[in-house]
Amino acid sequence: MLLDSDTQLNQRSYYEASVRRPRTAAALQEALQADVLVVGAGFAGLSAAIEFAQRGYQVVLLEADRVCSGASGRNGGQAIVGYSSGQGPFESQLGMTDARTAWNITLEALDLIDERIATFNIDCDQVKGYLYVADSARKARALEVDMQALERNYGFATDFARGADVQRHIQSPRYLAAAYENRSGHLHPLKYGLGLAQAARSLGVRIFEQSAVIALERGSRLTARTAQGSVSADFGVLAGNCTLGEYGPLVAPEITPRVMPVGTYMVATAPLDPELCRRLIPSNASACDNNFILDYFRFSADHRMLFGGGVSYSTRTPPDLQAHMAARMARAFPVLRDVRTDFVWGGFVDISMNRAPDFGRLADNLYYLHGFSGHGVALTGMAGRLVAQAVAGHAERFDLFAKLRHREFPGGPLLRMPSLVLGTLYHRLRDLL
Numbered sequence: 001m002l003l004d005s006d007t008q009l010n011q012r013s014y015y016e017a018s019v020r021r022p023r024t025a026a027a028l029q030e031a032l033q034a035d036v037l038v039v040g041a042g043f044a045g046l047s048a049a050i051e052f053a054q055r056g057y058q059v060v061l062l063e064a065d066r067v068c069s070g071a072s073g074r075n076g077g078q079a080i081v082g083y084s085s086g087q088g089p090f091e092s093q094l095g096m097t098d099a100r101t102a103w104n105i106t107l108e109a110l111d112l113i114d115e116r117i118a119t120f121n122i123d124c125d126q127v128k129g130y131l132y133v134a135d136s137a138r139k140a141r142a143l144e145v146d147m148q149a150l151e152r153n154y155g156f157a158t159d160f161a162r163g164a165d166v167q168r169h170i171q172s173p174r175y176l177a178a179a180y181e182n183r184s185g186h187l188h189p190l191k192y193g194l195g196l197a198q199a200a201r202s203l204g205v206r207i208f209e210q211s212a213v214i215a216l217e218r219g220s221r222l223t224a225r226t227a228q229g230s231v232s233a234d235f236g237v238l239a240g241n242c243t244l245g246e247y248g249p250l251v252a253p254e255i256t257p258r259v260m261p262v263g264t265y266m267v268a269t270a271p272l273d274p275e276l277c278r279r280l281i282p283s284n285a286s287a288c289d290n291n292f293i294l295d296y297f298r299f300s301a302d303h304r305m306l307f308g309g310g311v312s313y314s315t316r317t318p319p320d321l322q323a324h325m326a327a328r329m330a331r332a333f334p335v336l337r338d339v340r341t342d343f344v345w346g347g348f349v350d351i352s353m354n355r356a357p358d359f360g361r362l363a364d365n366l367y368y369l370h371g372f373s374g375h376g377v378a379l380t381g382m383a384g385r386l387v388a389q390a391v392a393g394h395a396e397r398f399d400l401f402a403k404l405r406h407r408e409f410p411g412g413p414l415l416r417m418p419s420l421v422l423g424t425l426y427h428r429l430r431d432l433l
Contacts, residue, residue: 013345014268015190028208028229034060037233042072045239046196047384053203064212068193071349078286080184084373085355109378122195125301129285130184133175140177186286216251238368241350257408265346266308267325359401
């Protein structure tokens with residue numbers, strides 16, 4: 001859940017400034033009956049609601065704030081194949097056959113975005129193309145090994161460049177290696193999310209905003225209570241991610257220690273000369289480095305550089321955030337050193353301990369979807385599809401994820417955040433050295 005200062009920071013988002021939101025939906029003020037209750041109106045919850053509604057279920061969706069007010073509405077907009085964890089947890093825990101199934105699910109996730117944009121006529125500035133970049137010799141070797149493994153084990157080829165050849169992909173003195181592929185890409189996340197909400201409503205989903213779930217009674221039927229109303233349903237899906245916030249221990253105490261809120265931040269420059277944009281990234285791809293404390297960036301439809309990174313594991317917004325982010329951007333693109341930044345924003349995403357997604361059941365009729373760990377733009381769509389398939393009796397692919405073992409963050413409620421901060425300092429030093 002965003003702290004007050006971060007709520008104000010998010011209001012300075014380029015995404016919020018470049019859309020016209022519909023009027024806030026009414027808060028729940030009655031007792032409703034439904035087939036399916038979904039908690040959380042981000043990408044995962046909206047996708048689940050759409051999938052259930054398309055199968056004929058009556059769906060009620062409860063959102064504590066506004067549609068896509070959390071990470072779904074302010075992220076980097078990068079729709080990426082694969083997982084933040086890489087394929088390691090799938091290969092080591094499940095074996096290569098299931099690992100390949102998991103990989104193919106992420107390819108289907110990208111196809112699902114295309115399908116929904118076309119089916120529901122969502123105008124969200126979608127662009128295909130993605131660059132993986134490395135800024136040191138060690139990271140360049142690691143990137144090449146990773147790309148070779150993807151091609152060898154999963155048939156996923158990239159256009160790999162080293163040294164001076166990198167400049168044909170990205171005009172930056174910082175990067176020593178780059179890999180380009182055109183299955184992944186980028187979009188305007190808030191436009192996409194609002195489009196999903198409209199799609200859900202068109203299918204009969206009832207969405208209530210400003211309706212935080214403060215209690216959840218389990219049984220053969222579930223009953224979720226808000227400040228002024230309640231919903232009883234045969235099935236429930238918890239898709240609040242880290243924005244379950246203060247209500248998490250009341251609603252789902254078993255899973256709240258398995259994700260952590262991590263702050264990530266972005267700036268948007270003033271509009272740039274389109275020719276400069278084409279020169280810096282000729283393919284107009286989105287890009288991300290492979291550092292532990294990573295940078296990610298792309299150009300918007302109106303030719304702004306959208307540059308993100310600078311994570312915080314302490315829930316505190318870094319001081320001098322705008323200057324800090326502008327300095328990170330200038331290290332990658334010195335030509336942008338003196339460019340004005342018009343927007344700075346940020347907030348929390350949820351991460352799991354091993355950075356693999358965490359899907360599962362808390363009861364036969366209660367499911368949860370969280371732990372997307374920065375890869376949620378694409379994967380949330382498939383999460384919604386898989387949970388609807390599971391409820392409809394086809395649980396094989398959902399259970400593939402449910403079999404993954406996840407650990408709680410160490411230290412308990414008081415010490416787990418300081419422990420994570422110390423661990424982050426270690427990895428930051430490794431990146432620098």
